[in-house]
Amino acid sequence: MPTDCIFCKIARRELDAAVIYEDDQCVAFEDLNPQAPVHVLVIPKKHLADFGEADVADAQLLGHLCQVCEKVAELKGIAADGYRVVVNKGALSGQSVFHLHLHVLGGRPMDWPPG
């Protein structure tokens, strides 16, 4: 894990975060600047800079992250109403932290198309 990556630091519990779920492969924590009543980030403990860095060897991990998004939605009480999962990749998407993370957003109606 890179020493200077903030999400690696959160995964190692070297940086404070409001962690709501953790297992051997991932951590889920509240976004510092929430964009919805529920805004949780799900990250792999393994450092992958972005979605494009994942390869076939990471297939199980990616599937697990998706399942954890649903678990997070259940924990936050938004699974039944529905929620949005967002992954930003690269400059045009607005990605600002270069450690793969899945945004779980919910608790209000979501606009489409997204901004």
Ligand code: 5GP
């Ligand atoms: P991105 O724009 O890369 O898809 O999303 C990065 C997200 O990480 C943003 O929603 C931002 O608010 C969140 N974030 C950035 N730094 C921290 C931090 O130190 N702690 C937490 N909990 N969230 C962070």
Ligand code: ZN
């Ligand atoms: Zn990292």
